[in-house]
Amino acid sequence: MSARARAVALKTVVWAVCLAPLVWSVWRFVRGEASVDPVEEWLHRSGKTAVLILVASLAVTPLRRWFAWNVLQKSRRLLGLFAFFYAVAHVGVYLYFEQGLAWSFIWEDVVERPFILSGTLAFALLVPLAVTSTKGWIRRLGRNWVRLHRLVYVAAAAALLHYTWGQKADIRDPLLVAAVLAALMAARVWWSVQKRSRGGSRVRPGSAAG
Amino acid sequence: MLFKKKRPWDTIPSSEITPESLYVDRRQFMGASMAFAAGAVVRPDSVGEAARRLGLHQDPEVGPVTYGENLREDLNTWEQVTTYNNFYEFGTRKQDPALYSGDFQPEPWTVEVTGAVKNAGTYSVEDLAPADRIEDRIYRLRCVEAWSMVIPWRGVALRDVISRLEPTADAKYVAFETAVRPSEMPGVRRPILDWPYREGLRIDEAANELTFLATGLYGRDDLPNQNGAPLRLVVPWKYGFKSIKSIVRISFVEEQPYTTWKASAPNEYGFYANVNPNVDHPRWSQARERLLPFGRRETDMFNGYTEMVEHMYRGMDLNRWY
Numbered sequence: 001m002s003a004r005a006r007a008v009a010l011k012t013v014v015w016a017v018c019l020a021p022l023v024w025s026v027w028r029f030v031r032g033e034a035s036v037d038p039v040e041e042w043l044h045r046s047g048k049t050a051v052l053i054l055v056a057s058l059a060v061t062p063l064r065r066w067f068a069w070n071v072l073q074k075s076r077r078l079l080g081l082f083a084f085f086y087a088v089a090h091v092g093v094y095l096y097f098e099q100g101l102a103w104s105f106i107w108e109d110v111v112e113r114p115f116i117l118s119g120t121l122a123f124a125l126l127v128p129l130a131v132t133s134t135k136g137w138i139r140r141l142g143r144n145w146v147r148l149h150r151l152v153y154v155a156a157a158a159a160l161l162h163y164t165w166g167q168k169a170d171i172r173d174p175l176l177v178a179a180v181l182a183a184l185m186a187a188r189v190w191w192s193v194q195k196r197s198r199g200g201s202r203v204r205p206g207s208a209a210g
Numbered sequence: 211m212l213f214k215k216k217r218p219w220d221t222i223p224s225s226e227i228t229p230e231s232l233y234v235d236r237r238q239f240m241g242a243s244m245a246f247a248a249g250a251v252v253r254p255d256s257v258g259e260a261a262r263r264l265g266l267h268q269d270p271e272v273g274p275v276t277y278g279e280n281l282r283e284d285l286n287t288w289e290q291v292t293t294y295n296n297f298y299e300f301g302t303r304k305q306d307p308a309l310y311s312g313d314f315q316p317e318p319w320t321v322e323v324t325g326a327v328k329n330a331g332t333y334s335v336e337d338l339a340p341a342d343r344i345e346d347r348i349y350r351l352r353c354v355e356a357w358s359m360v361i362p363w364r365g366v367a368l369r370d371v372i373s374r375l376e377p378t379a380d381a382k383y384v385a386f387e388t389a390v391r392p393s394e395m396p397g398v399r400r401p402i403l404d405w406p407y408r409e410g411l412r413i414d415e416a417a418n419e420l421t422f423l424a425t426g427l428y429g430r431d432d433l434p435n436q437n438g439a440p441l442r443l444v445v446p447w448k449y450g451f452k453s454i455k456s457i458v459r460i461s462f463v464e465e466q467p468y469t470t471w472k473a474s475a476p477n478e479y480g481f482y483a484n485v486n487p488n489v490d491h492p493r494w495s496q497a498r499e500r501l502l503p504f505g506r507r508e509t510d511m512f513n514g515y516t517e518m519v520e521h522m523y524r525g526m527d528l529n530r531w532y
């Protein structure tokens with residue numbers, strides 16, 4: 001398979017996998033099989049999906065390096081944008097269905113509750129990353145693009161905190177995701193230390209902030 | 211509160227927000243979905259309104275009730291009440307209790323009554339809830355997670371049960387305990403909570419006219435497993451987690467008993483757990499509640515039962531004793 005064909009195949013798989021939770025939600029609702037509390041179901045599914053895809057996007061660079069599978073890199077932006085898409089859906093369900101667009105309540109929620117604040121922070125950090133994900137912005141920002149996109153680590157940590165605080169008692173799922181995220185971060189730190197000990201510092205735009 | 215509260219749903223009576231019935235067939239749901247999409251461009255309230263107008267049948271009739279007639283038009287459906295449950299012994303997701311409680315055996319059943327009580331001993335469900343004492347009541351159940359349902363229970367007043375058991379003067383509190391059966395309750399195989407689930411009430415709360423021991427639901431003589439078969443507490447002015455299910459032990463004690471959620475997260479769940487819109491959960495507001503499937507209402511002090519219960523908390527700082 002040519003490099004181009006492999007990239008197309010990879011992206012097709014990413015699109016199919018990432019759209020599945022949305023299709024599933026719509027399908028269940030249309031068939032009348034949604035939960036008695038559809039708002040809770042949508043909130044949880046969109047939020048969880050956003051976190052999982054975000055962590056998947058952070059796994060791209062380590063996996064590419066471990067398995068020397070360079071085509072994977074082609075899926076990174078798509079994964080990042082899908083994570084943002086579900087984050088938008090999550091925030092939209094919260095604002096519209098959970099709060100009924102009652103802005104005073106929403107403001108109170110954000111400023112008074114660390115649980116909501118952490119989620120708001122994660123979302124706010126993802127916005128500039130999504131906006132600057134285009135080729136034009138990558139070119140314009142140059143080395144600063146890499147620096148800016150390191151915010152994704154903060155966003156992921158805030159999202160994980162939000163996910164954990166959102167559970168009533170059973171935090172096995174968020175802890176599992178947090179463990180994966182920690183492993184991915186550990187791999188990055190390890191490589192960075194190794195690189196420094198070799199004395200070389202060859203940062204290529206678009207590769208450091210994986 | 212930084213801004214004036216604007217609540218767009220204020221104009222819609224709660225009876226119109228809560229769907230009267232649950233069963234929605236597919237075609238109607240398609241219609242509802244489209245109305246729902248249309249509602250999305252109009253305003254949030256019209257979603258619940260559209261869902262209500264489209265495709266909702268009436269549930270089977272619930273006969274005369276001794277309490278809560280005013281809530282009849284807000285009743286949630288049988289399907290809602292039996293498929294959306296918090297009963298961690300069968301799993302932590304709302305649908306888990308309905309899915310995974312099939313192996314649970316609520317018969318035969320005995321309840322051990324112990325402690326500061328004259329008639330301590332082992333009782334059957336019929337002993338505690340004799341047929342001639344059974345009544346139907348409609349209560350709103352407000353979950354600490356900020357949703358509520360209106361449910362028609364069948365059972366007996368707990369004060370009636372207590373007076374027959376004859377607690378002694380040392381009985382300051384009543385403690386309740388749920389069954390733990392790993393082979394029948396998949397949830398208890400993991401230490402999500404400190405099993406067995408335990409709850410408790412002050413003796414005056416237990417003897418309040420509202421406190422109810424339910425043995426049935428929706429005009430039926432038995433409870434579905436997921437709703438706490440064969441015997442559960444219903445304390446309508448307190449958050450739902452106080453209404454302990456599948457009770458195997460009732461103890462009359464002198465000290466405030468161990469209660470599961472308070473032990474699990476003492477900064478979030480207190481012993482009293484009275485419904486109170488002015489005292490928020492650390493992670494979310496308790497000022498409003500969601501009506502399932504779509505709808506919203508402001509939460510009432512003591513879940514609307516102020517008249518019958520406020521005298522028990524006079525002089526207490528409810529911010530402290532949450």
